[in-house]
Amino acid sequence: MPIREYQAQAAERSCDYCRQAYEQLEALRAPPAQHCPRCGAPVMRLISVPQVGSSAAGLDDRARQAGFHK
Numbered sequence: 001m002p003i004r005e006y007q008a009q010a011a012e013r014s015c016d017y018c019r020q021a022y023e024q025l026e027a028l029r030a031p032p033a034q035h036c037p038r039c040g041a042p043v044m045r046l047i048s049v050p051q052v053g054s055s056a057a058g059l060d061d062r063a064r065q066a067g068f069h070k
Contacts, residue, residue: 001025005046015039
């Protein structure tokens with residue numbers, strides 16, 4: 001389940017929570033949220049950088065040995 005970021009569309013009609021960007025855990029196929037969960041103000045989804053980390057199963061080492069790199 002991805003973590004998506006949202007922010008208020010209009011600062012004057014929003015709460016402190018959505019005025020600054022907030023994160024929300026959602027199902028992969030869930031439609032984007034339309035309103036702040038705290039105050040109900042309209043929000044927009046932000047484009048964020050994906051997090052790429054190391055593999056816990058050691059797949060990074062095997063890929064590196066096969067000639068792949070990040």
